[in-house]
Amino acid sequence: MRTFPKGSEWRLWDLHIHTPASYSYKGGSFSGKSPEEKAAAITKIVSNINESDVAVYAINDYWTFDGYLELRKAHKAGEVIHKTVFPAIELRIESATKHRLNIHVIFSDKLTDQQLNDFKGQLRLRLIDRPLSDEALIEYARRLDSVKAKKHGAKDGYLGDPVALARIGAETAEITKASFEAALKAIPDDLRLVMVPYDCYGGMEKIDWKVQPSEDIYFMQLVDIVEERDQENIDLFACRKTPANEAFIDNFVATIGGRPKPCVSGSDGHSIASFKTWRAETKLKKTWIKADPTFDGLRQIIFEPTARVRVQESSPAESYIKPFVSSVSIAQELSPFPDNPLYENPRFGAEPELVMNSDLVCLIGGRGTGKSCLVDYLGKAFGSATKTSPYVLSEHFSVVFNKDLTSTTTHHAKEGAELPFVYISQNEVKTKVTMGTVGDEIKQMLGIQGLSFDSEVDAKTREILSVVEKQKAWFQQTDEKGELIYDRVSIESQISRSQSLLDSITTETNKEKLERFTANVSRVSVAQEKIRRLALLKEELEVFKTGFDPKATTIDPSIPLLEITAQLDAIRLLSEQATIEIRSCEGDNDIIRADFALVYTGDLSGLLQNAESYRSTIEALRSKLTAIQEKQRELDEAILKRATIPALIEAEIIRQKDAIEARWKAVQQGHPDWTLEQKDLMKRILSDRQITLEGRIIFDQALFLAKLKEVLNLRSFRATAEFSTEDRIREVFPITDATSFLKFMQERLHLVEEDGYVSGNLASLFYIVAQRSVFLRVEPVISYGGRPLERLSVGQKGTVYLCLKLATQAFTQPLIFDQPEDDLDNEFIIEELVEIFRGIKQFRQVILVTHNANLVVNADAEQVVVAENENGVLKYTSGSLEAGATNKAVRRVLEGGDEAFLKRELRYNLK
Numbered sequence: 001m002r003t004f005p006k007g008s009e010w011r012l013w014d015l016h017i018h019t020p021a022s023y024s025y026k027g028g029s030f031s032g033k034s035p036e037e038k039a040a041a042i043t044k045i046v047s048n049i050n051e052s053d054v055a056v057y058a059i060n061d062y063w064t065f066d067g068y069l070e071l072r073k074a075h076k077a078g079e080v081i082h083k084t085v086f087p088a089i090e091l092r093i094e095s096a097t098k099h100r101l102n103i104h105v106i107f108s109d110k111l112t113d114q115q116l117n118d119f120k121g122q123l124r125l126r127l128i129d130r131p132l133s134d135e136a137l138i139e140y141a142r143r144l145d146s147v148k149a150k151k152h153g154a155k156d157g158y159l160g161d162p163v164a165l166a167r168i169g170a171e172t173a174e175i176t177k178a179s180f181e182a183a184l185k186a187i188p189d190d191l192r193l194v195m196v197p198y199d200c201y202g203g204m205e206k207i208d209w210k211v212q213p214s215e216d217i218y219f220m221q222l223v224d225i226v227e228e229r230d231q232e233n234i235d236l237f238a239c240r241k242t243p244a245n246e247a248f249i250d251n252f253v254a255t256i257g258g259r260p261k262p263c264v265s266g267s268d269g270h271s272i273a274s275f276k277t278w279r280a281e282t283k284l285k286k287t288w289i290k291a292d293p294t295f296d297g298l299r300q301i302i303f304e305p306t307a308r309v310r311v312q313e314s315s316p317a318e319s320y321i322k323p324f325v326s327s328v329s330i331a332q333e334l335s336p337f338p339d340n341p342l343y344e345n346p347r348f349g350a351e352p353e354l355v356m357n358s359d360l361v362c363l364i365g366g367r368g369t370g371k372s373c374l375v376d377y378l379g380k381a382f383g384s385a386t387k388t389s390p391y392v393l394s395e396h397f398s399v400v401f402n403k404d405l406t407s408t409t410t411h412h413a414k415e416g417a418e419l420p421f422v423y424i425s426q427n428e429v430k431t432k433v434t435m436g437t438v439g440d441e442i443k444q445m446l447g448i449q450g451l452s453f454d455s456e457v458d459a460k461t462r463e464i465l466s467v468v469e470k471q472k473a474w475f476q477q478t479d480e481k482g483e484l485i486y487d488r489v490s491i492e493s494q495i496s497r498s499q500s501l502l503d504s505i506t507t508e509t510n511k512e513k514l515e516r517f518t519a520n521v522s523r524v525s526v527a528q529e530k531i532r533r534l535a536l537l538k539e540e541l542e543v544f545k546t547g548f549d550p551k552a553t554t555i556d557p558s559i560p561l562l563e564i565t566a567q568l569d570a571i572r573l574l575s576e577q578a579t580i581e582i583r584s585c586e587g588d589n590d591i592i593r594a595d596f597a598l599v600y601t602g603d604l605s606g607l608l609q610n611a612e613s614y615r616s617t618i619e620a621l622r623s624k625l626t627a628i629q630e631k632q633r634e635l636d637e638a639i640l641k642r643a644t645i646p647a648l649i650e651a652e653i654i655r656q657k658d659a660i661e662a663r664w665k666a667v668q669q670g671h672p673d674w675t676l677e678q679k680d681l682m683k684r685i686l687s688d689r690q691i692t693l694e695g696r697i698i699f700d701q702a703l704f705l706a707k708l709k710e711v712l713n714l715r716s717f718r719a720t721a722e723f724s725t726e727d728r729i730r731e732v733f734p735i736t737d738a739t740s741f742l743k744f745m746q747e748r749l750h751l752v753e754e755d756g757y758v759s760g761n762l763a764s765l766f767y768i769v770a771q772r773s774v775f776l777r778v779e780p781v782i783s784y785g786g787r788p789l790e791r792l793s794v795g796q797k798g799t800v801y802l803c804l805k806l807a808t809q810a811f812t813q814p815l816i817f818d819q820p821e822d823d824l825d826n827e828f829i830i831e832e833l834v835e836i837f838r839g840i841k842q843f844r845q846v847i848l849v850t851h852n853a854n855l856v857v858n859a860d861a862e863q864v865v866v867a868e869n870e871n872g873v874l875k876y877t878s879g880s881l882e883a884g885a886t887n888k889a890v891r892r893v894l895e896g897g898d899e900a901f902l903k904r905e906l907r908y909n910l911k
Contacts, residue, residue, distance in 0.1 A: 004292045007357040007863025007880040008300070008308070010317045011055035013287045015088070015106060015195065015298075016227060016266020017274060019045060019059055019067025022090075023170040026271040030066065031163060041272060042070055046079045048275035055293045057275070058088040058106045060266070062170055063132060065089060065116045072113075084293040085109065087116055088195075094126050094174045095207065096215040102202030103180070103219075104195040104227070108295035111191060119192075122183035126174045137169030138162060144172065177218075190299065195264070197227040198237075205233075209255070221257040224302055228263040229285040229311060237261045238306045262305035264289075284313045290862070296882040304860050307838065317358075321404045323420065324358040324814050324845035328378065331396040333873065336377050338392055346370060348377075348397070349873040357863035358402070360841040362856045363849045363876075364893050365867030370874030371849045372426055372818050374867065379423030379816055381413035421814040422805065426849070429823035433797040441801065443780060445808040446663045446693075457652045458769050464641050465767055471635035475628075486628050495621045502614040510596070517592045517608060518615035520585035525619040527578040527585075534578070538571045639750075645767065646742040653697055653738065656778035660695030664780075667807055678811060681839040685807045689784065689832070691800055696781040699738045703775040704765075708733060711760030732757075738776055741766075795825035802833075806840060814845035821852040834859045853894040857881065857901055864890060 020030045020041055030038050049057060059068040068087040075081045088106040095101040107116065123132040127143060130136040141149065142165065149158060152171045158164040184192065196219060197203035204223075209216035226237050235242050239253045239260045264287040267278055278286065288310045291297030301309040310316045330351040337345040348370070365371040380389040382399060393413040400410050401419050411417040432441055477485045484490070502518065545562045552559040593608060670682055705726060717728040732752070735741045745766045753762045765771050782789045784800045792800065802824065806815070821829055829852060837846055837859040848855060856864060865878040866889045879886035891898050 003885075004880060004883065005878045006355045007361070007861075007878065008290045008292060008297070008359075008882070009357070009862070010288050010290045010310075010315045011293055012053050012315070013056040013264070013289045013293075013298075014054045014267050014269075015056075015058040015086075015225075015264050015287060016060045016090075016104065017057055017269045018061055018090075019071070020272075021061040021064050021067030021070070022270065023062055023167045024270060030070075031166070038070075042074050043079060044272050045071065045275055046074060046081055048272060049085070050082045052083075052276045054083065054275075056084040056086070056289075056298070058086040058266070060088040060090045060104055060106075062090050063137065063173075064134075065113075065120065069113055069116070086295060086298070087111065089120070091123070091180070092174045092202065093180055094176055095219070096212040097207045099206035100174075100202050101204065101206070101219070102197055104197075105184070106193045106195055106225070106298070107187065108191040110295065111187070115187065118186050119183045122179055122186050123175045124179035126176050129176075132175065134166055137173055138165040139169075140173045141165040141169035144168065148172070191295065193224040193298065193302070194222060195225040195227055196223040198233055198263075199230060200227050201268070203227075217255055220255050223261065226261050226263045227266060229265045229282070231311075234263045234311060237263050240306070260305040262301040262309045263311060264301075264309060265311045285311050286313060287311055288316055290316070292880050292882050294882065296884070297880070300860075300882050307860060318405065320843055322358065322811075322814075322844055323404070324402050325356050325378070325399055325419075325421065325816075325847070326358070326402045326408065327356055327400045328354045328374070329398045329400075331398070334392075334394050334396050336373060336391045336394075336397075344872060346373070346869065346872050346874055348374075349870075349875045351876060354865070354876050354878065356845075356847070358845050359862040360837060360859060361845070361847045361863045361865060362859075362861040363847070363865045363867060364851065364856065364890065366869075366893060369867040369869045370876075371865075371867040373874065374876065375423075375816055375818055375847060375849050376425060377413070379421075379425060379818075382411065382417060382419040383421065383423045384418060420812075421816055422809060423816045424802075424805070424818065424820075426818040427822055428818075429798040429801050429820075430794060433794050433801065433823075442693075442782060442804055445804050446660070446667065446780065447808075448660055448663055448780065454652050454655070457648055461645050461648060461767060461769075464638070464645060465763075468635070468638040468642050471631060471638050474631050475635075486624060486631070488625065488628055491621050491624050491628070495618055495625075498614045498617045498621070502611060502618070505610055505614075513592050513596060514611055517589055518611050520589045520592075521612050521615040522619050524582050524585045525616055525623075527581045529623060530578045531575050534571050534575050538568060541567055541571075643746065646746045649745075649772075650738075650742055653776075653778055657695035657697060660693070660778065660780045664693040674811075677839075678843065681836075681843075682807060684839065685803050685836055689799070689803055690786065691803055692783045693780050695778055697738050698777050698779050699736075699741060700775040701736055704735065704741075705729065707765055707771065707774065711758060711762045711765065713757045713759040716757035741776060793825075795823070795828070798823040799825060799828045803836075806836065809844075811843040814847065815840075816847045818849045819851070820848065821850060821855070830854050851894055853890065853896045853899070856890055856894060866893065 018025060020028065020033065020038075023029060027041075028037075030041070033041065059065075059071065061067045065087050068085070071081065071085060086106050086109050088104055090102060090104050092100055093103045105119070107119070121131050124130060125132060125136050125140050128136065128140050130139065142159065144152075146154070149168055152168050154164065154168055158168065184194070199205040204216070204219050207216045207219065228234055228237065232242070232244050236245055236249065236252050237256065237260065239249070239256075241249050245252070265282060265285040266287065267274055267282045269275065269279060289298065289301060290308045291300045328351065330348045333347050333350050335345040335347045339345070346368075363371040363375060377391050377397065378399065380391055381393050381397065391413075393416075395412045395414040398410060398412040399419070400408050402408050411419065475484075475486055479485055505514070541564050545564055549561045552561070596608070668682065668686060670679055674682075708729060712729065714725060717725050717732075719725045719728070723731075733744065735744050749763060749766055752758065782800060782804075784792055784796055789797060789800065802820065809815075820833065824833065834854055837848075837855065840846065841859075841862070848861075850856060855861075861881060863878055864881060864886045865876050866886065868875050868877070877885075881887060881890065891901070
């Protein structure tokens with residue numbers, strides 16, 4: 001018996017095709033062929049079946065199994081058929097409709113020839129009440145009058161032609177409903193399926209449900225599989241509400257029995273070539289079934305009528321390309337754990353290739369069988385925790401990772417490669433919930449783990465404060481005596497004293513010359529100061545250019561270099577003019593000295609020296625006053641700029657809040673190119689769970705008060721009979737939330753920071769982000785069913801964590817989850833998680849280690865890997881749910897396995 005270790009995969013099925021055993025066959029039926037021609041036709045059919053893309057055929061000959069039985073005989077005789085071929089039969093059944101109604105039965109290939117003949121023997125022809133046979137069909141044709149016979153192609157003399165009579169009988173005969181029901185009872189329920197066309201040839205759509213409602217309901221509910229190609233009708237049988245059917249879908253669902261029914265589209269081929277080449281009518285409407293190519297596989301479309309079957313041109317596997325772990329190989333037996341002298345470690349058995357399905361893979365097994373060990377080794381060896389792996393990473397353990405359907409990479413555990421998948425280890429969710437790190441994890445999932453106070457805003461704040469402090473420090477400079485250099489009152493006093501001294505040496509006779517002399521001294525002093533400042537400006541300009549140009553070039557070479565030639569020329573010119581001014585003034589003073597010498601009889605040298613000294617002192621002091629005035633202006637501007645910091649902080653807080661909410665909105669809305677199915681899945685994960693998230697500004701008043709106490713002189717706030725220390729502090733610092741914090745910072749902070757009750761750096765609590773963020777920050781606040789995260793149970797927190805984990809990476813990386821039932825509420829698993837996994841596996845590979853039968857069976861796992869421990873050697877076998885050995889293992893290993901299968905059937909009202 002063939003096995004399919006990869007589990008359920010999409011394959012091409014043709015459940016309606018004919019052989020030359022059918023009476024209407026292109027190229028002639030068996031009845032008209034010689035034995036040699038018949039053998040050649042069978043050989044060609046076998047060849048075409050083996051060469052075709054179809055994995056499974058159902059031979060639906062009219063009224064007979066002869067074509068199937070001939071193929072079975074040829075197979076046994078050595079003409080091996082490498083595909084699955086089911087026996088089937090196409091009949092015409094009595095009905096109230098004016099049109100013929102065809103009905104098919106598809107059987108398991110495990111049935112014997114006799115069982116098939118037993119079924120056929122139960123069928124009786126209407127009108128003549130004889131069991132179905134070639135002879136009965138001929139008799140039926142004889143009962144027709146000639147007008148009716150000729151209506152169906154009879155030619156003169158047909159009554160003497162058995163072949164013609166058989167053809168007429170095949171075209172016109174009907175079986176009775178009662179005999180059809182009796183024939184069905186002759187075959188076990190799980191070995192046959194009834195298929196009826198809808199709007200195809202001989203379909204149920206022709207029944208006038210208004211005139212014959214009971215007839216309509218009878219056949220609609222009798223059918224297991226519907227043969228249908230039109231998407232609107234497929235949606236109807238899938239019980240899928242659409243704009244085209246919303247007006248009547250509820251009534252239609254009631255008519256078909258209240259449950260979805262699978263739709264297929266066969267080729268209905270009537271030629272040998274049809275086994276290899278699709279005809280135009282059906283080549284765009286092929287049937288794809290995700291199951292083993294077995295009859296048990298076919299039966300899965302009854303349990304999963306919308307998930308396991310598609311009618312379309314190309315494989316559904318190509319409709320959504322996703323990365324997945326496609327295989328695990330263990331080249332030789334190895335122990336995943338370091339050697340331990342106290343006991344013998346379990347060992348991975350040699351596993352040349354454990355192929356993995358790209359959808360839902362469930363690992364099951366008893367205690368100690370290595371089901372968790374395998375995925376944990378995989379997760380630690382190739383996940384983000386590689387460096388902290390507790391395992392012995394071996395080059396003999398390797399995986400193949402599919403980037404898409406065809407591009408693969410192979411890696412062994414020892415090389416340290418990190419593959420893009422999400423791994424949730426056993427009890428990881430519960431541990432994070434218990435340790436209180438779920439909030440940080442959720443931030444990381446939302447992509448806002450790095451969301452903090454903008455470093456540029458913080459740098460700008462520090463720069464503004466630095467300028468204020470720098471300006472203040474300038475005023476606090478002292479000389480070698482410890483006296484303030486820039487004290488305005490002292491400087492004005494010194495100017496007044498120097499002016500008095502200058503006045504004391506000025507007389508009526510020397511006034512004119514002395515004033516000219518001192519004015520020149522002033523001009524020289526001003527010019528020299530200008531030259532000094534121009535030199536500083538030139539240096540500053542050149543330094544800025546030296547720093548700017550390399551940075552600009554690094555960012556983009558197309559940015560022009562700074563051009564400062566014009567500025568340097570202007571500075572040079574001004575310096576030269578100031579130098580000329582100095583020379584002019586000094587030359588004029590030389591003339592004044594010569595003139596003084598002709599008329600002044602006193603100590604001319606002393607007079608001019610004192611006058612120059614007094615005037616120079618006055619000018620230097622006035623320059624200081626100018627500098628003080630300029631620095632005061634700069635300080636005032638810096639203080640005004642400092643007053644903008646609260647607004648910067650507020651804007652940054654709001655930005656963080658908006659960033660969280662924008663990210664959450666993006667998660668909810670998804671990508672613009674998401675399908676309706678993906679959007680609906682996201683709704684089920686988040687909205688239907690009533691999971692909400694908002695960015696909230698948190699101000700912890702208690703922590704703020706504690707920090708405040710550290711910088712206050714608490715003796716100034718001693719408790720009284722009426723007020724506690726805290727009450728008195730709050731009276732001076734009425735700060736209860738972010739708004740009042742920023743308001744105080746804006747209006748009062750710098751009025752109180754120098755008061756006696758402040759003993760430390762009060763401003764740092766407001767300006768330094770490291771201190772402020774202790775009590776003022778923005779957090780993502782999560783609610784579930786209207787309750788905040790901190791008020792949820794451990795299981796509910798785990799549910800929220802998992803839902804967000806799934807939602808934030810719903811359609812990207814594979815998910816490997818070790819025993820989710822250990823972390824989550826059982827009600828959530830049964831009622832919700834099963835449906836979530838059923839939806840999400842279409843868009844990402846999900847690998848689960850589980851002992852919960854509902855996750856395996858009712859999430860419809862495509863592949864089940866069964867772990868076993870044989871004398872310390874861990875081994876793994878795999879298959880689909882429909883595979884007999886796997887099915888038995890699920891029922892044997894998992895508690896509630898039988899109940900889970902029953903629940904799966906009851907979901908669609910199946911018995």
